[in-house]
Amino acid sequence: MVQIQAKLNPGYGRWTPFWFLAPAVLALLVIGIYPTISALVTSFRRYNITRPRDGFPFVGLENYVNVLSDQTFWQSLGLTARFFLTVLPFELFFGICIALLLHRPGLGMLRALARVSLVVPLATTYAVVGLIGRLVFNRDFGIANQFLNAIGVGGLDWLGSTTGAFIAIAIMDIWQWTPFCALIFLAGLSMVPVEIEEAARLETSSKTAMLRHVQLPYLLPGLTAMLILRSADILKLFDMVFVMTRGGPGSATDLVSIYIQRVGFRIFDMGTASAQAILLLIVTIVLSRLYIKLIYKEIE
Amino acid sequence: MRKLLYASLSAVALLAGAVSLPSTALADWLETAAQPFKGKEINVTFLDRPGYRAIIKLLPEFEKKTGIKVNYEIVPYENTREKQVLNFTSNGDLTIALVDLVWIGEFAENGWITPIDEFTADKSITDPNLKLEGFFPLLIDAFGSWGGKTYGLPFDNYSGLLFYNSCQLKEAGFEKPPATWDELLKDYAPKLTDASKNRYAFALQSLRGETQSADSFMRVLWPFGGSLLNKEFKSNLLSPESQKGLTFRQDLMKYMPPGIISFDHAEAVNALAQGQVSMITEWSAFYGTLTDPATSKLGECLAVAPEPAGPAGRLPALGGFSLAVAEQAPDDLKKASWLFIQWATSEEIARPYVEAGGVSGRTSIYEQPDIKAKYKFVEPMVASWQKGVPEFRPRFPAWPAISEVVAEWGSKMMLGEVTTEAGAKEIGTRMEGILAKEGYYDGKKELLQ
Numbered sequence: 001m002v003q004i005q006a007k008l009n010p011g012y013g014r015w016t017p018f019w020f021l022a023p024a025v026l027a028l029l030v031i032g033i034y035p036t037i038s039a040l041v042t043s044f045r046r047y048n049i050t051r052p053r054d055g056f057p058f059v060g061l062e063n064y065v066n067v068l069s070d071q072t073f074w075q076s077l078g079l080t081a082r083f084f085l086t087v088l089p090f091e092l093f094f095g096i097c098i099a100l101l102l103h104r105p106g107l108g109m110l111r112a113l114a115r116v117s118l119v120v121p122l123a124t125t126y127a128v129v130g131l132i133g134r135l136v137f138n139r140d141f142g143i144a145n146q147f148l149n150a151i152g153v154g155g156l157d158w159l160g161s162t163t164g165a166f167i168a169i170a171i172m173d174i175w176q177w178t179p180f181c182a183l184i185f186l187a188g189l190s191m192v193p194v195e196i197e198e199a200a201r202l203e204t205s206s207k208t209a210m211l212r213h214v215q216l217p218y219l220l221p222g223l224t225a226m227l228i229l230r231s232a233d234i235l236k237l238f239d240m241v242f243v244m245t246r247g248g249p250g251s252a253t254d255l256v257s258i259y260i261q262r263v264g265f266r267i268f269d270m271g272t273a274s275a276q277a278i279l280l281l282i283v284t285i286v287l288s289r290l291y292i293k294l295i296y297k298e299i300e
Numbered sequence: 301m302r303k304l305l306y307a308s309l310s311a312v313a314l315l316a317g318a319v320s321l322p323s324t325a326l327a328d329w330l331e332t333a334a335q336p337f338k339g340k341e342i343n344v345t346f347l348d349r350p351g352y353r354a355i356i357k358l359l360p361e362f363e364k365k366t367g368i369k370v371n372y373e374i375v376p377y378e379n380t381r382e383k384q385v386l387n388f389t390s391n392g393d394l395t396i397a398l399v400d401l402v403w404i405g406e407f408a409e410n411g412w413i414t415p416i417d418e419f420t421a422d423k424s425i426t427d428p429n430l431k432l433e434g435f436f437p438l439l440i441d442a443f444g445s446w447g448g449k450t451y452g453l454p455f456d457n458y459s460g461l462l463f464y465n466s467c468q469l470k471e472a473g474f475e476k477p478p479a480t481w482d483e484l485l486k487d488y489a490p491k492l493t494d495a496s497k498n499r500y501a502f503a504l505q506s507l508r509g510e511t512q513s514a515d516s517f518m519r520v521l522w523p524f525g526g527s528l529l530n531k532e533f534k535s536n537l538l539s540p541e542s543q544k545g546l547t548f549r550q551d552l553m554k555y556m557p558p559g560i561i562s563f564d565h566a567e568a569v570n571a572l573a574q575g576q577v578s579m580i581t582e583w584s585a586f587y588g589t590l591t592d593p594a595t596s597k598l599g600e601c602l603a604v605a606p607e608p609a610g611p612a613g614r615l616p617a618l619g620g621f622s623l624a625v626a627e628q629a630p631d632d633l634k635k636a637s638w639l640f641i642q643w644a645t646s647e648e649i650a651r652p653y654v655e656a657g658g659v660s661g662r663t664s665i666y667e668q669p670d671i672k673a674k675y676k677f678v679e680p681m682v683a684s685w686q687k688g689v690p691e692f693r694p695r696f697p698a699w700p701a702i703s704e705v706v707a708e709w710g711s712k713m714m715l716g717e718v719t720t721e722a723g724a725k726e727i728g729t730r731m732e733g734i735l736a737k738e739g740y741y742d743g744k745k746e747l748l749q
Contacts, residue, residue, distance in 0.1 A: 049389045050406055050697060139559050140498070140576070160559020162715060248508030249561040250712040265382045267701045 036281070039274040047271035056271075063275035073276060075251065076259040083166075083255060084234045087173045091230070092223075094174070095181025100211075102182070103189045115186075118179035126176075130243025133172040134159070137244075144168075162252035165245050169253050172240060177230065184226055188219040217297065224296040228288045235280050256280065330643060333425050334366035337636040341369040344396040344623070344640075345384060348374050350588045351456035351621075354658035355644055362643050368636045378509065381700070388412040388628060395629035395637040399452050399622045401443050402514075405748065406697035408446035413624040415449045419638045427642045434647055439661045442690035443622040447748055452622030453645040454661030458583040459684040460519065460607050460617030461677060463590060467601035468492060468499075468578040477579070477605040481523060481548060484579070484608050489555035492578045501555040503577040505568040506714060508561075513706040514693050515565075516714075519581065519617050520545040522689060523610025528702075528731075529694065533740045533747050535728030538721065541612070546713065546720040553714065561714050573598055581607050583619060587677040588657050606680040616684045618692040620661075694749035698738050705730045 043063055047056045067073050098118070102111050121129075137144050137158035145155030158164040192215055200214045238257040241247065247254035247262075256276075264273030346352040352374070359370055375383050381403055387394045388410070397413050407413045420426050432440060432450070439454040464477050472491040478484035484502065492501035506516040521527055526542030529535065536542055553560060557571060569586050571577040573596035587604070590596045607616035623641045625634050643649060650665035654675070665671055666682050693699060705727055713723040732741075739745045 050385055050410060052389065052410060139557075157559040159562040162717075165562070245562070246508050248512075248707075248711050250508075250715050250717055251708055254708075262704055266704055268385060 039277055042270050043274035043278050045271050047274070048267070048269050050268045059271070063271045064279070066272060067275045067279060072251075072254075072259060073256070076254050076256040079251075079254060080235060080256045083170065083173075083237075084231065086166075086170050087177070087234070088227075088230060090170075090174045091178045091181045092226075094178045096185050096219075098178070098182035099185035099189055102186055115183070118183055121176045121179050124176065126237075126239035127243050129172055129176050130240040133168060133240065133244045136172075137164075137168045159245060160249060162250055165249055165252045169241050169244055172244070173234075173237070176240075177233075181226055184222040185219055188222040189215055191218045220295055220297050224291050227291045227295065231287045231291075232284045235284055329428060330365055330639065334368055334636070334639055337632060337639070338367035339369075340633060340636045341371055342395040342629075342633055342637045342640060343371045343373075343393050344637075345380055345394065345398045346372045346374050347377055347380065347398075347456075347621075349377075349456065350585055350657040351659060354653050354656035355455075357656045358649065358652055362640065366636075366639060368640065370640060388626065391628050394626050395633045396641065397452070397624045397626045398455075399443070399624050401619055401621070402693050402695050402699045402703075404443065404446045404451065404622070405695045405699070407624070408449070408451055409697055411627055413451045414627045414634065415451050416453070416625075416638075417450070419625070419635070422635075425635050425638055427646060429647065430642060431647065434663060435645075435661045436663055436685045438618070438685050438688050438690065439620065442618060442688075442692075442695075443620050443661075444624070446695070447746075452624030453641055455621055455623045455641075455645055456585070457620040457659050457661045458585050458618075459681045459688075460515075460581050460619075461584050461680050461684065462579060462581050462605045462607050463572055463586070464579040464603050464605065465572060465575065465577075465598060465601050466603040468575070472578075477603065478608050481608045481610050485548065485552055485555075488579070489552065493555045498557075498576060500557045500571075500577045502552060502579050503556055503560060503563060503568045503571045504549070504552070504581065505563045505565050506561050506711065507564040507567075508707045508711045509564075510703060510707070511564050512710050513703040514619070515617065516549070517546075517706050517710040518693050520549045522615035522692060523608070523612055524548065525610070525612035528706075529749065531747075533735055533749075535724070535731055537724035537728050543720060543724065545610070546724065550713070550716075550720060561711055570595075581617070583617075584659055584677050584681045587675070602676070604676045604680050606683050614684070614687070615689055615692070618684075618688045618690070691749040696738075696749050698734050701734045702731050705734070 044058055044060060045056050046054070046059045046062070048054070098114075102114055107114075124132075136142050139145060139155065139157050139160065142158070144158060148155055156164055158168045197210075197214060200210055204210065234255075236257050237255060238261055241253050241255055241258055242261070245253045247258040260273050260276045260280075263269050263276065346356070352372075356372070363369060380398065381400070384394065384397060386392070388397075388407075397407055399407055399413065420430070435454055436457075439457055440450065443454045443457070444450050444452040462477055466477075469475075469477065469488075469492070472488075474488060474491075478488050489501040493499065504516050504519070506512050518528070521537075521542055522545075524541050524545035526539060526545045527536045530539075537546075557563075557576060563571070565582065565586065568577075568580045569582060569589055572580045572582075573590055575597055590598060590602050593599070596602070606614060608614070623644065625637045625641065629637060644653075645661065647662050647664055650660040650662045651668070651671070653660050654665055654671060659681070663682075666678050672678050694702070709718065709723045709727045709730075712718045713720050718726070735741065740747060
């Protein structure tokens, strides 16, 4: 292969691919791999940076034992799982509905406009989403309560009640991430070869059958990617929730990332915080492998 | 005749000279002291609050006089400690530390800030009119000192005050604000609350975080005779007095807007400013927000009083920041920073500082009749600073960790998820766990708070 390439192009040598890949690998090393290894090392140390006099000794698995026996960690992880299971079905359902609507032929300009507007929530910074959330769900002048009042249901105390606050952050997450699902599904739908789709239309007029047997196989790779990205994303979802509720009221929105930030940057116990982060990394990897194994299928 | 004229002219000139002496003396002193540091740059963290906006307004004067450039970065309060700690632990560029009352123990014990006697020993860089006794003793004690040593000078100073809507109180038949918490709950609150009109008597900012632990939780402990810790540094939250305070807060919640648990300072101040609530206990620093017609509807209705007293007396919330020299800075920048700190907290600058919206920690400025007359918050604030507990919130390095526990379980109490007793028990166990780790129970550490 190399010889053929070299014949075609005299500048091509054995190391050419390496040089092309080097910048990306180097960037990954610096911003991805080095910090991860550093976190791994820190997780085996007693490392509170506000106690430099105590030193930073290696303590083996002590931090991991502490984390795994910490009730608050498990609670916040459970809450994060509940959050994931709450928002994801909505995002997938609305995402596929929007994608199917936009996939219909003959929309012209409208489709282009819709695609652009779908990017807006995605492009909004998390912290800004949180600020918008604080305004939308304000009890007295928020638009959420104005809407509820208009349809005759009384206003709710969104951010001041445990259930309300959880629903509020879930709604903001759904608002921000449904467009992402829609765009990925839309890309999947546009992969379906036109001739197959037309042939299928001749066979059946049922849209469900079309979706199930013709379009779904093309959507699965996108779905897998989405699941992996959303799982990782929700495990590290911080800014939006912190701005909206700071994990409160009580511990109603105390997602695991909020808890880790508190341990890391309020108490500055970097050892424990690193152990927590490494455990989350393991959870993400396991989940990703599961998704790929259970859902992902190559299209033939 | 001519001689007499000359004599009287020179007398007038002398007199004029003498009158302007203090400021000239200060100018001369500062200019001379700053000579070796011309062109140096010092770095400090500021907050987006009135006291900092005031000093920023006055900065050009300092920079002109001294030739020292002051670089400041404005950081939200919630991130200030994090930013500074990371800066100090990585030998960063900060030459001045902004020290919240509750950080003084941590900053001092880690050697991140320099005691001022290192500088006051050097006459060439010390204001001849420094007068440490000119600060309110409570302030310099609480914000600036740790373990008997002074590290910082009080710069942005707060006392908790009762801000109230005197018009609404009058309508309900009250000529005076409540003098005690008990009165507030039993007499004032029922008459000032009408949920159907969305009107409530009181708002206590209680958002999870430092707001919950410091502004809400600790506020109801001290006046009722309770406290977080007893003398042996064990939890005192199950004592009848502490429990009384915490139960009081639950009872008072009936007269607060729903969702009070999500109120931060801005929401509480806004609720009073817009007429939704009649009374709040807030930091003196919010006076400006409440008098500004752009942010407040109150106008002449705004009135200010000291916080109500409890059975243990009036022990209002105490908070604020001092400025201290950062130990990590090179020697010349340390000295330049010390000059800035003295200038920013000096008696000479107190008037322009107060007029620009700041709250000085100097006693003399509040004795001026025109200042007293112009700023309604002055008298109650000065009254509050006469007596108080420096350890209103413990100032030891373990506070941030404890504050998180208090914030979590304090909010759960307010939500009714746990009783005040069960919550207090939980806080107590976790807090003692933290303190044991710190070495307070095996005699390794002095019981300082």
